[in-house]
Amino acid sequence: MAEYRYDVVVIGAGPAGEGAAMNAAKHGKRVAVIEDKSQVGGNCTHMGTIPSKALRHAVKQIIQFNTNTMFRDIGEPRWFSFPRVLQNAERVIGKQVKIRTQFYARNRVDLYRGRASFIDENRIEVRGGLNGKEVLYGKQVVIATGSRPYLPEDVDFTHRRIYNSDSILKLSHTPRTLIIYGAGVIGCEYASIFVGLGVKVDLINPGERLLSFLDGEISDALSYHLRDNGVLVRHNEQYDSVVGDDHGVVLTMKSGKRIRADAFLWCNGRTGNTDNLGLENIGLEPNARGQLAVDNHYRTKIPHVFAAGDVIGWPSLASAAYDQGRSASSEIVKDDFFRFITDVPTGIYTIPEISSVGRTEAELTEAKVPYEVGQAFFKDLARAQITGDTVGMLKLLFHRETMELLGIHCFGDQASEIVHIGQAIMNQPGELNTIEYFVNTTFNYPTMAEAYRVAALNGLNRIF
Ligand SMILES: Cc1cc2nc3c(=O)[nH]c(=O)nc-3n(C[C@H](O)[C@H](O)[C@H](O)COP(=O)(O)OP(=O)(O)OC[C@H]3O[C@@H](n4cnc5c(N)ncnc54)[C@H](O)[C@@H]3O)c2cc1C
Numbered sequence: 001m002a003e004y005r006y007d008v009v010v011i012g013a014g015p016a017g018e019g020a021a022m023n024a025a026k027h028g029k030r031v032a033v034i035e036d037k038s039q040v041g042g043n044c045t046h047m048g049t050i051p052s053k054a055l056r057h058a059v060k061q062i063i064q065f066n067t068n069t070m071f072r073d074i075g076e077p078r079w080f081s082f083p084r085v086l087q088n089a090e091r092v093i094g095k096q097v098k099i100r101t102q103f104y105a106r107n108r109v110d111l112y113r114g115r116a117s118f119i120d121e122n123r124i125e126v127r128g129g130l131n132g133k134e135v136l137y138g139k140q141v142v143i144a145t146g147s148r149p150y151l152p153e154d155v156d157f158t159h160r161r162i163y164n165s166d167s168i169l170k171l172s173h174t175p176r177t178l179i180i181y182g183a184g185v186i187g188c189e190y191a192s193i194f195v196g197l198g199v200k201v202d203l204i205n206p207g208e209r210l211l212s213f214l215d216g217e218i219s220d221a222l223s224y225h226l227r228d229n230g231v232l233v234r235h236n237e238q239y240d241s242v243v244g245d246d247h248g249v250v251l252t253m254k255s256g257k258r259i260r261a262d263a264f265l266w267c268n269g270r271t272g273n274t275d276n277l278g279l280e281n282i283g284l285e286p287n288a289r290g291q292l293a294v295d296n297h298y299r300t301k302i303p304h305v306f307a308a309g310d311v312i313g314w315p316s317l318a319s320a321a322y323d324q325g326r327s328a329s330s331e332i333v334k335d336d337f338f339r340f341i342t343d344v345p346t347g348i349y350t351i352p353e354i355s356s357v358g359r360t361e362a363e364l365t366e367a368k369v370p371y372e373v374g375q376a377f378f379k380d381l382a383r384a385q386i387t388g389d390t391v392g393m394l395k396l397l398f399h400r401e402t403m404e405l406l407g408i409h410c411f412g413d414q415a416s417e418i419v420h421i422g423q424a425i426m427n428q429p430g431e432l433n434t435i436e437y438f439v440n441t442t443f444n445y446p447t448m449a450e451a452y453r454v455a456a457l458n459g460l461n462r463i464f
Pocket of ligand 1: 017043047
């Protein structure tokens, strides 16, 4: 069988694979990408980030129409079905696939459709594509196979009312009631989406609080607003059984509680896509979550086999996956842009949105850092009053002696954009990363960026 030779073979065409492939190709390497889906973009484009964010945007517009009194001249509040809002997501997915396919073509990256598995440390078999079985030889290999929902065996995911975060995109009606099990980022985001469509949502959290990695005040605000929007949040509950019948699904919890809903959505955990990769043929062993260990150059224990993106675990974000893939290939081509990604902002697209970067109050207190807090509430900002998005807050944490910016925590409309202004200052060297920047700089008015000036002044006023 013919063997096709490449400098770099990348497995997976999600953000990590794309970042790795494009960087290597731009440095003149001969690059192949193997992808088992019929289109590029990865789970990010087809199952995760893009569809969920497009859904959320459509739902936000519906909420705006239904709650803003200005629109009552046009018509009464209206509810849209889930399949109807999904059309918005499909439109965006199509556009993303088109543009990303062009990247591969323009950069002369060969795309192989099919499932990749290692024959040995350099040779990879591709099966299931149009050309039957093919073998690629890569001097260097990047594993960027992503992740999928973790599905416990005692839940029947073949039942037509039991979904996970992938299969929910096939939901062909709007349930009246929905149980979401798992209150991580994905569970909380879907709770916002469904409650925004008028669905009665029970959000079951096996943990003690929502998104406990967030600053406490922000996590509390999320709990408050989810409840305020109609989500019933139950903490410290583990499932005992999930049983679907013709009319709905019954969730029995270890605490003895039983609840029933029209549909059930499992959002509890993800697993790396490392099975069927033939890793046993090259002596690589994933951990119990299917993830691969890498060093701080994205190398596995085989020096010419790299891994990036969800398959290596933290932070399991598309934002970081792209940079990790790009950096893995910076290591291969030895350019000046290698970066081991450690500092990633959180962007959580609940309603309201949440974003943060840097340390939390709890972390600073634990580390005995003398910090101070500056806050700005969206309800007091002219721009928020104009747009009507007055729910929200920007909180700056800074060192009370050096004024160094230590943490930025924001919730409310556009939080994931707003955080980047502070992130840019936080990453400045030496004395340039202080909150004084926000009072010594003139921002456009009215903007949400004004929140930085208000929060900085509020914080500086606390210094004595
Ligand atoms: C509901 C949801 C919402 C999310 N929202 C956000 C968000 O708002 N922001 C954010 O930054 N992140 C978000 N994420 C996370 C984000 O989607 C992932 O971090 C990102 O997709 C990881 O990129 P990746 O390239 O590592 O893998 P993926 O995007 O998973 O791509 C990997 C590709 O490899 C393919 N593949 C796997 N095995 C093989 C094989 N053996 N042979 C060939 N191909 C193979 C897969 O089919 C897939 O196409 C969300 C995830 C979910 C599920």
